Amino acid sequence: MFEVKMGAVIARVCLLLMLAVYSSYGGGCNFPEGWTGGWFQSGIPGLIYINSTHMQGKGECAETDSNDKFLVYDRNEDCYRCLVIHEKHKYVLQYKETYCGQRDSLSTMCESITGDAALYSMFRKEPRPLPQPCPFHPAPFTFTYSRGSGDCANPPSRAESCTDDSRLLLRYMACPDVPGTESNVEELICLATWKEGSTRYLVGLIQQVQRRNSISTDEDMYRCFVYKGQHADKQVTYNIAQSGDATCNGLTSPVDGSRTMKLTNIDDEHNRCHFPRWVVEHHKWFSLDHEHQYHFTTKNATLKIMKQDGSYEEKRLVCHSILEQKEKKLVKLVAHLTQGCESGHVCVVLARREGAVLELRLGSSLHDAPHHACSHDSFAKHVTLITTSLYPVRCPMLGRYNVIDSLADRRRRRQQLTIDETTGEEIAENPVECVMGQYDSASIGCGASQDTIEFQSACTSTVYSCLGGWREGQLGLVVAAPARGGGLTHALCFLYTTYLRNVSSGSAVQYLSVSAVSRSCDRAVTPGVAGDKAYNLTINGTCEQSSKYNSLSVRLVPGWVLLLAALLAARR
Template sequence: MGAILNVFRLRIGGVLAQVVVLLSLAVYSSYGGGCTFPEGWTGRWFQSGNNGLIDINSTHIQSKGECSETESYDKFLLYDRSEDCYRCMVIHEKHKYVLQYKETYCSPKDSLSTICELISGDAPLYSMFRKEPRPVPQQCPFHPAPFTFTYNRGSSDCTNPPSRAESCTDDSRLLLRYMACPDVPGTESNIEELVCLATWKEGSTRYLVGKIAQVQRRNSIVSDEDTYRCFIYKGQHSDKSMTYYIAQSGDATCNGLSSPTDGSRTMKLTNSDDEHNRCHFPSWIVEHHKWYSLDRTHQYRFTTKNATLKIMNEDGSVDEKRLVCHSILEHKDKKHITLIAHVTMGCESGHACLKFYRREGNVLELQPSSNLTELAQDACTAGHQMPYITLITTSLTPMRCPIFGRYSVLNSLADRRQRRQQLAIGAAAEGSGGGEEAGRQCAPGEHDRASLGCGAAQDSIEFKSPCGDSTVYTCYGSWSEGGVGFLIAAPVARSSLHPRTFCFMYSTAARNETATAGAGGNGGGGGGAPLLALSAVSRSCNRSMVPGRDGDKAYNLTINGTCEQSSKYNSLSHRLAPAAALVVALIAACVR
């Protein structure tokens, strides 16, 4: 009997425990916590008319309540603990950055369906725009820019002079240049920047949410109420143009918008320049879609059917410039082209004159105009400074060097720097009693010999030092211009993370001329025997540099003999001065 009573007590106890759990769940559900919101809603949201931002987490919406019950993924019954009441919210996710909802007043407890039936068809529609985590802008739907546009702020259309909309290098931005129309009251000149954040479609109606910034008052403090705007738009495409009809809300909501032609402000955008559709960069430029500046800090990438050039940082993280081919002025022998491009930098734009030169299959030079002009026909007018930019590909092919022979290094810019460092070290050592020995030390990297174009492939340049170390460069392409030779070369031993390619510039001069030009060191004298002056620059082939004097590295060389002659004859170079002069003279003639 005792055992039976124990079993009965256990069963009764189990039932009581279940009853307690069920009662607890009922109480918990009656006070909220019975459902969760979609994970993507978690964050901070802006809503017009609200003080501060609205926090949403998995179970709560700030100032609205806790999720108690849900139905059909968009209807939610929320319990407001502070007021001990319930409200129905019908929430639609229009975009991951945009929520829209309707709601009931807070009322006593009832079923979800009963309370949600209280929402009428004309109930106010509220919009929330994500603030945190910070939204990532998306491409604006209005393209291809630039456009001319007319606008209306409630009185009549401002058509003359036409306003202008221009794209930015960031496709999520559009620059709106409003013009004042003398015959339309309330119009004024103004520049606004539109940042596109979210787009969605309801039936045939397309929506956009963006932020408007006043360019002239960019540094002023503005509120979210002043910047968030909602748009309805419609595009019409014809054979020669693209037109957009756009209506803008008057505040930071999507209320009051019914069609693309009815809003606080309406606009009609028409793309104003399709000439670039007939202009393309030539095949000898775009056969490599990616080019790099000589120092690898910038990437030049051709896109959009060979009509657009984008200039960006090496890692491609930031677009700096976008150039769209406008018209070709001159095209010579597939080696030189002059064209006009529409250039966009940030949200500023204009026209520039571009000159491309084909130096080798893997080497180009670009000569852009220094200023942007509003009118295309003014871009290539005389007087603009045109600096050279040297471009290379990643697939450089070794080529025969344009200079041949074995040389002695009379002096070099790199060696003079090294020598100053050694003297400083020697002076410090002398103070400690070891100066004489320190002064006799070999300075690594101080070159005294060079072989140019020697070896089986004739595609390398080697500088040697008395210490036995050497630096070897591979030749990748060359050309001459105005008595100066240009050579693209890169060191054989270079970092894969930071490869350096140099432009070597070289010319010949009498030794006394080079000394007078400021080469310095021990290169003077010699009765005017010719020198090979050589400089290396890592950024571009800078025409303002003087070979043998300026640059990252600068050398003055005198020839010892041909590549075929052995080193024992090189020691007799003083006996070969007439032959050396002849060889260098031949080099000079080839350069010219």
């Protein structure tokens, strides 16, 4: 009993001692929740971690005025300091501090911080910050720069946008008459912007593009900028001053810094070039598999190629100049293409197919000079585009067909072949009665609307709706989608050829070779041989012949029934 009472007394004394120590440095307080994480500060090895009550290297939060002043207790040194912390941006904290000493009131200790006291900047590292759009637009720009030895203006340097608006590519040129200048390419990643009075600040990361494999530290990459933009007529200029280290110290003017730049936008004729109306009548187009979205902006001058959900922009094309147009069916133009941070001029051909199907071809290389972009007829593969508001159209090659061979058959046969262990020969296993994708017959355009392709077997059938078709010499192309409700999710491109072949009887039989491709109308695919699906068919009559036969049968049956009924009535 005595031991229990003593234990309770000891526990109570310990609690009182803890409360006394706790109250001795102010009763405790909390840092803002948004500051929790790891922060980089120039000159401090590793990161500074902040939680709700503690700042690494500074101490525990003891008292605050609920604004920007914090009294912190350093347990290691058993002393107090005042921190005046300003949140410039959710990714940027700046603070001044007093020496660590005896405790006094919060206001008294903080008043000892003078105006010329050292200003420290901390940049968020953990959780990883998301880059912000850069404030310099519209790119591209030419620019001059200076490191204190005079302006490097000739040849002019160039700043180019990336597909990600948070990145800007800076191509520095060397000026023979200016010492300290050199050719270099840097990528600026914008992290945070804020304004103090009339002064605008930017914090970003500088990456050396030509030395990506070299090891760069946070001290090398973090830089602070002051900038000011001016708009006059159609010309936009920016004066920019950059810090010489990973701080914002001493940076107050856009014309005074370790390096200064003056950016001037370039009129690349983009404002006078627009994609044709028949192209942009639908602002959103999709690849056949719906993996990519092709979005023409409202001003009809820019095409953005993005992931289907719009989450990531892969390429951006800005119309530069139109070279050729043909009756709202074809346009050939030069565009300025940006992919990542690589950019240049490219040749673009857009062709309108039947049924509101669009095809896009891009030149296979980028050119600095616009007039070189279409000087060589070297293009990447066709990209076939559709909208979500397509309607079925009449299919070509109407008729009924027998399937004599298919890619599914060939794959199935390969899968069913085994090796005889004694002879080493290939033998076939027992065939499967019904295999998905294995069809016996096909009918094209044999419905009332003549707008479907149907493949049939004893156990299954698949129906596609034709959305548009055209011919290129001997090659026929049809864009079709599965005929089911719920909206258009994806489509296929059917490529086909027809030919006559003599059979053993001496007569000629018409063959139809067909391949289906899921991504685009790839002309490199041989119909009936390659592709996602492939079929070889023989004609088995026209839709008209078959429907007349069926119609006649339907009319004859009631006649026999009436005749039989009449005979039975006469016998009675």
